[in-house]
Amino acid sequence: MIRVGIVGGTGYTGVELLRLLAGHPEVALTIITSRSEAGRDVADLFPNLRGHLDIRFTQPDLDRLCECETVFFATPNGTAMTMVPQLIDAGVQVIDLAADFRLKDPEVWEQWYGTAHACPDYLEQAVYGLPEINRDAIRAAQLVANPGCYPTAVQLGFLPLIEAQVVDIDGLIADAKSAVSGAGRKAATATLLCEAGENFTAYAVPGHRHLPEIRQGLESAAGGPVGLTFVPHLTPMIRGIHATLYAGLRDPGRDLQALYEARYNNEYFVDILPAGSHPETRSVRGSNHCRIAIHQPQQGGVAVVLAVIDNLVKGAAGQAVQNMNIMQGFDEQLGLTGIALIP
Amino acid sequence: MIRVGIVGGTGYTGVELLRLLAGHPEVALTIITSRSEAGRDVADLFPNLRGHLDIRFTQPDLDRLCECETVFFATPNGTAMTMVPQLIDAGVQVIDLAADFRLKDPEVWEQWYGTAHACPDYLEQAVYGLPEINRDAIRAAQLVANPGCYPTAVQLGFLPLIEAQVVDIDGLIADAKSAVSGAGRKAATATLLCEAGENFTAYAVPGHRHLPEIRQGLESAAGGPVGLTFVPHLTPMIRGIHATLYAGLRDPGRDLQALYEARYNNEYFVDILPAGSHPETRSVRGSNHCRIAIHQPQQGGVAVVLAVIDNLVKGAAGQAVQNMNIMQGFDEQLGLTGIALIP
């Protein structure tokens, strides 16, 4: 059993992290901090946890956090970077579910997030926590930047094509659809049921913060610049991301199904569907799996990849627990074998 | 490990039973039968089970079913009663999730279900599988009639009031709201997303099949006739039942909160909320809990009970597994401690 702390945790990634950690056999959750909810029973805020977790939110307390083996940050962007240095220096393993340590270049961070990075010196040691490409580095890391939800789906979907150099990387298109929980639990008009329900819309077409994160990952795989158009959409449901990816094929004769199956053959959390399939977001609701189908319509020159995840699990809290398992030397699947809820 | 068989299982109670049994540490699912889906991989029909269950539907085969310790029927009403006698005579424990063995009086069964009962001789030994009132009988039973979804919520909500004789039992009102999965997975116009979505309606006000089942249970608790009005409604969501119950109080001064807490003090799966609460169906989504709040508006003469369950779990598959645990002498909570999914 390890002692685990959470900073933040009043949002949707927070409650999902609590759900997963409450059922994790090697975790003792010892502290969860929140300025706004300090003193409140966690199960009062999230009634699904009644009877499963007996802990209250407390004021942030660095000393108590430093007694943990692992600390998760489930905070808004910009918070973790103000506290992480002390925790790292104290020897604590840190997993940040926000964006603070995802981008390697602090100038790019400032450009997209609007403030200077508070601890650029710690960016270099931060490992981007996508286990399917970075497992060994994660195992050795003390600071993991948990990937964004869109970047997880888009990168897992594109990687086999890019690594195998079978597509034109100048004209990649990622058309991604997210459930509304991706926008968080904060009070806001745009995500009211009566605004986001029975409605579908694109947003942030001029530029979304996940664009540089995805591009950084794809360029790392490609070994050079990629041209990427990324368009996110809001779809009227609670959980799930569906990424539809388009890439021009250099060699239309390549067996793409075999390529994908080979790439993810040993990846428990990435499931390549049989040829001709169309993954459903609900098939991963509450689970840490990414399910992918690869198509080549009319045997033409365009590859179409369909990738689904639960944005709160493989796109956030589940991947964070997967990273903790790797960092701690646990079985990577520990606490993450729950089956998706259908219907 | 016990060998378990399922007859039917292509509907929503079926997939939920499969999800729960796949994660149950003492169960080996050895056979699942379906005439319509024989030969098909279970995980092909229900993609959430990919990687968790490796079994195909087969044609019904009584000999193979008789090799099981426990057989579940997740079939339409009227099917189990044609097969149960052979299984019972062969010593198999049977849990029927349909209505075939819920009503004690075969004439009442015929009146509400439209056909003569196929094995009325087996009705007497059938135990009504609501553990919170029948635990000892279930432990000794070979044939358990798993309660309906509405009857589970309504009975758990009313029982403390009736058992303590604090309400007028001539004018009970149960206004119940069900998610659409209660109507099953069969193709039907009325439950299409475009018909049942963004819509709310009552149905079966002249008489619903769960009325005699609820009445039978309440009369058993009351020790005599009760007057009950039961109105079910369809609410545009996938899972959940909310029962709002009304009863006239004989003694408005009684401490109802204490009454409910005492009644369910030792019941893990029944959670009495703090005074003043309003349970949410989502707080039990995917879990086997029933959460209840008891109100007495304006300290007047009417008790208002709010009870929520997941219709597919405590209202069907979860309760069936709970009954299996009791019948087999397992820990009653085994395989049923998953946490509800919020959001």
Added chain:
Amino acid sequence: MIRVGIVGGTGYTGVELLRLLAGHPEVALTIITSRSEAGRDVADLFPNLRGHLDIRFTQPDLDRLCECETVFFATPNGTAMTMVPQLIDAGVQVIDLAADFRLKDPEVWEQWYGTAHACPDYLEQAVYGLPEINRDAIRAAQLVANPGCYPTAVQLGFLPLIEAQVVDIDGLIADAKSAVSGAGRKAATATLLCEAGENFTAYAVPGHRHLPEIRQGLESAAGGPVGLTFVPHLTPMIRGIHATLYAGLRDPGRDLQALYEARYNNEYFVDILPAGSHPETRSVRGSNHCRIAIHQPQQGGVAVVLAVIDNLVKGAAGQAVQNMNIMQGFDEQLGLTGIALIP
């Protein structure tokens, strides 16, 4: 053509009022005021109005409002009562869609709304704008209090039973289910899609502000005190209220279907469905109709009334336009004959 002004109008009753007035042949909308949105194009806030309405929100301006024949208040509770006296004194007809003038007794108002009433002297002349009981008074009124959404459905449903004195008025029960738009357009966690979606819950069981309003109306019809239990629920959809009403019958032999048909025979906006029907909320989505079915389950002693309205139309903006039509001497149906949207 009359000149019409709106105070407020940035919420859901506001946009619905704008939709109806934009299509009304006798209305020229000359001013709409909002402190928060002053200067903004109405069609920018509500994109459905693009090309249909060319007007901007302006700062409140009493002089310009006084130039209107009719002014609607689509403001939060407590705003209209600070401005109405001047408008009334200036001879303007006022229709308040909020609660300021619904309760006749200012002490009851203060008890439920938490502040003293700002102009109790104007309460007496205010007419409660339910045309089906108050048409003549509305025709002569200068100040109309537009009924709440729940009170409209519950009163229209109960009135025939109470007026005909066929039920026991001591034990009335109103179990009402509202779509989420009833909670308004303000940013709030509880009505986010991810909180209110796929969820069903009761709320305000200890006491809801619409309780005294409904009771006042029913007592007026009954000519004396009534005993009423009112439980509102939130149902995961955008529009619609379904009221399920229960009353004990004094004479179970009375022909209730005939009673309801006779009561509403001349009411265009109240539609009594054929015996045995179950009205759907979607059947009135966007329309000003109330559809009602009357049941007597198993020919027993309880009457069950099912009444549906669109909470934003007959429950708010549509009824307000209906009241304006009556007050102005227009055809009562003018601008209100749009057909509900199915699916």
Added chain:
Amino acid sequence: MIRVGIVGGTGYTGVELLRLLAGHPEVALTIITSRSEAGRDVADLFPNLRGHLDIRFTQPDLDRLCECETVFFATPNGTAMTMVPQLIDAGVQVIDLAADFRLKDPEVWEQWYGTAHACPDYLEQAVYGLPEINRDAIRAAQLVANPGCYPTAVQLGFLPLIEAQVVDIDGLIADAKSAVSGAGRKAATATLLCEAGENFTAYAVPGHRHLPEIRQGLESAAGGPVGLTFVPHLTPMIRGIHATLYAGLRDPGRDLQALYEARYNNEYFVDILPAGSHPETRSVRGSNHCRIAIHQPQQGGVAVVLAVIDNLVKGAAGQAVQNMNIMQGFDEQLGLTGIALIP
């Protein structure tokens, strides 16, 4: 007033057509035929029509249909082509909402629809009913093939780019998202609320029947072959299509906003949003408008077009009425000025 008949009309395009025709000042609906529902009151099947339409479904009757000025086919694919010749020969104007006359080449029709075309001789005179490109031909037509829902949104979105020859037409991508009503009102498991709700999925990626229809239209505009990848998706809502279109720009410096505004300057039913906008499907719910935004992310080489329609209105019944208005010489907007429902 013209006499209008409908063949079919029991599905979603049917009820929407009925809603629009019931409110059309120049239409007398004299006959609606359905084999399955003959004898049933239309308002019994579609309760929103109660009080607005007093007509019953009758058996198909060619003689009575021939007495109409205009006959709409709201039937499954393959029905209209068996009846249209007689109607055309009798001088009736026909508008087919199904696919029977959309494709010019009967061999392509047979390839995608699986049966030989029943009246290939009538294909030549059929006019593709997209008024924004074919208004003059529609005015002179006797037989109009009403476009599919996806093809309407995708063509209106792409046309300005293709007509102005500013994009590379070899690599067009149309990523389209449809509400569930696009799948029709027939009983089917896949479109149950519990299957299609809270779920997002692509479908028919290997090839959808709307692909050849879209390609035919775009090639006509381009004057030559185009390369098009078309991926449809199912999104959990009732109405709406959102098409996200991608095209490589030949000249990234072109003012695309001006191009779109100029192209649709005189088109009442196509609304180009201000630069930087993201159209919402709900902004056209129930209305005949197509709203479009044009983007060029990061001033790069890719144009991104966002186009929304109500699939049942501009994508089906509304466009059919628009075509009728043009064919009959009515004002093109007649009966089509209703405002979309928000929320």
